[in-house]
Amino acid sequence: MELKATRYEVKDGIAVVTLARPKRRNAWTGRMHTEYRWILDQADHDPAVRVIVVTGDPEGQAFCAGADLGALEGHSEKGRYDPGTAEDIAMPGYGVDPAFDATFAYHFGIAKPVIAAINGAAAGVGLVLAAFADLRFAVRGAKFTAAHGRFNFPAEFGLSWILPRIVGLTHANDILLSSRVFTAEEAMAMGFLNRLLPADELMDAVMAYARNLADGVSPGSARETKRQIYRDLHRDAASAVMEAESLLESMIKQPDYKEGVKAWTEKRKANWTG
Incomplete structure (x- = not known):
């Protein structure tokens, strides 16, 4: 355009x-x-x-x-x-x-x-x-x-x-x-x-x-956290907690979780994949 x-x-x-x-x-x-x-x-x-x-x-x-x-x-x-x-x-x-x-x-x-x-x-x-x-x-x-x-x-x-x-x-x-x-x-x-x-x-x-x-927060975390914030504005606390628990179970399996832990322990900038 x-x-x-x-x-x-x-x-x-x-x-x-x-x-x-x-x-x-x-x-x-x-x-x-x-x-x-x-x-x-x-x-x-x-x-x-x-x-x-x-x-x-x-x-x-x-x-x-x-x-x-x-x-x-x-x-x-x-x-x-x-x-x-x-x-x-x-x-x-x-x-x-x-x-x-x-x-x-x-x-x-x-x-x-x-x-x-x-x-x-x-x-x-x-x-x-x-x-x-x-x-x-x-x-x-x-x-x-x-x-x-x-x-x-x-x-x-x-x-x-x-x-x-x-x-x-x-x-x-x-x-x-x-x-x-x-x-x-x-x-x-x-x-x-x-x-x-x-x-x-x-x-x-x-x-x-x-x-x-950009450097300190994984793209996946930024995306899901932002969606949690705005969805949770109009739902109850229990639903927000359950959604957070479900996201944690799925996101901990993603490559950026391991990369985040490794970068933290090695005191370096993480190489996020998104």
């Missing part, structure tokens, strides 16, 4: 996806969503990729400023919502669990950890994208907003499900009912962010963290 609204590169096991519409503050369009899903599908099926990082083009001075104004105007003119995507759009993460088979929820079905490197404003769908990432690093002073209230929209793309699970009901109600702008510092205090950093340190910190994941 020709990439016009995004960039994609893979280096040393880390895939970096850049939302790249800097003149529009990396605003989201159907084209960007199409490319983004295609990239995720490529990364998910690439055995060389261990971790996925998503960020915004720094020249856009935003992570993603939400839906493009042209798209918003288009919805108004048509009198209906138009996602701007074709029926043959890529389906990354689909087929793992029916609970993950929906827009943005597909992140939960992707086998690799996804880190959002939030290098500026994250509004509307930009906040959604950050929320559905597995980990969130942000620059100090970045601004966030759900934004939907000012357009007579509902809470978008499952924010009403994911935010209470990240920040708790009290903070989620504040974010979603008011559609107010809140800062990265507030987001950190709420528990939305894993780390808050100066702008000139963000990508170095994200890439170092991604490198530790």
Whole structure:
């Protein structure tokens, strides 16, 4: 696929996806969503990729400023919502669990950890994208907003499900009912962010963290642990324990278990097979 609204590169096991519409503050369009899903599908099926990082083009001075104004105007003119995507759009993460088979929820079905490197404003769908990432690093002073209230929209793309699970009901109600702008510092205090950093340190910190994941965690463990986390959000504790026991019995028979033990005892980097 020709990439016009995004960039994609893979280096040393880390895939970096850049939302790249800097003149529009990396605003989201159907084209960007199409490319983004295609990239995720490529990364998910690439055995060389261990971790996925998503960020915004720094020249856009935003992570993603939400839906493009042209798209918003288009919805108004048509009198209906138009996602701007074709029926043959890529389906990354689909087929793992029916609970993950929906827009943005597909992140939960992707086998690799996804880190959002939030290098500026994250509004509307930009906040959604950050929320559905597995980990969130942000620059100090970045601004966030759900934004939907000012357009007579509902809470978008499952924010009403994911935010209470990240920040708790009290903070989620504040974010979603008011559609107010809140800062990265507030987001950190709420528990939305894993780390808050100066702008000139963000990508170095994200890439170092991604490198530790890629080198120190077997691909099989990362995949199954991620699926456990999101499946267990909506099932009982006993089912989670039994699933964990079943996975342990099967995964201990895999080559990466022996390799992990050997690498640990020999104090060297493991050579994972995935």
